[in-house]
Amino acid sequence: MSSRHDLQNRLERGIATLGLQLPEGAVERLLDYQALLGRWNATYNLTAIRDPAEMVSRHLVDSLAILPFVRGATLADLGTGPGLPGIPLAIAAPEREVLLVDSNGKKVRFLREAIRSLKLENVRAVQSRVEEVEGQFDCITARAFASLHDMLDWGGHLLTKDGIWLAMKGKHPEEELPGVPEGFEVRAIQALDVPEVGGERHLVIIGRAGRQAGC
Numbered sequence: 001m002s003s004r005h006d007l008q009n010r011l012e013r014g015i016a017t018l019g020l021q022l023p024e025g026a027v028e029r030l031l032d033y034q035a036l037l038g039r040w041n042a043t044y045n046l047t048a049i050r051d052p053a054e055m056v057s058r059h060l061v062d063s064l065a066i067l068p069f070v071r072g073a074t075l076a077d078l079g080t081g082p083g084l085p086g087i088p089l090a091i092a093a094p095e096r097e098v099l100l101v102d103s104n105g106k107k108v109r110f111l112r113e114a115i116r117s118l119k120l121e122n123v124r125a126v127q128s129r130v131e132e133v134e135g136q137f138d139c140i141t142a143r144a145f146a147s148l149h150d151m152l153d154w155g156g157h158l159l160t161k162d163g164i165w166l167a168m169k170g171k172h173p174e175e176e177l178p179g180v181p182e183g184f185e186v187r188a189i190q191a192l193d194v195p196e197v198g199g200e201r202h203l204v205i206i207g208r209a210g211r212q213a214g215c
Contacts, residue, residue: 002053014061017195029091044106046082057196063088065192072138078130078155079145090123100125130154143168149179165206185209
């Protein structure tokens with residue numbers, strides 16, 4: 001079993017490899033989040049990954065890999081599960097307002113406990129189907145949530161006119177691209193090199209058709 005010191009070294013190594021600068025205290029809060037997730041996971045099965053070191057790489061570092069692409073003052077993380085990538089992104093940029101959305105009650109209970117115990121004043125969690133969420137956001141993230149067609153069909157109304165949608169995928173989603181709904185366009189597909197995580201990682205960057213990039 002990895003000690004917290006080992007986990008901190010692994011996390012800091014990943015952050016350095018990604019070339020990120022995080023706020024003071026962010027590493028400690030990220031490790032507190034991982035520890036809380038590990039405790040709850042033993043009872044509620046919130047994630048299939050149980051090894052703490054793997055959690056650091058596959059959950060924390062993987063989430064932080066998209067930080068350079070996040071824009072705007074508000075973010076919604078759809079199908080967030082136990083808070084991925086939303087909670088790591090919120091810890092990394094505490095000035096941004098973050099909404100975590102999931103339809104699973106036990107996961108949302110965990111999210112609310114994480115928000116409370118980690119004192120994430122910029123974050124709130126809602127138990128809801130994506131179609132029923134209200135409001136608009138400068139940036140929307142979704143990690144292994146659904147096909148590009150389905151996620152945009154269900155949640156496209158949540159994106160501001162100049163907003164940016166960041167869809168986290170494994171392999172290059174070539175077969176999904178024709179399904180992008182009318183009114184949206186793929187701006188870029190970025191290959192991600194996530195330290196100590198095997199396999200392909202891609203980020204699909206989407207905006208409203210005819211709008212300028214950025215938010």
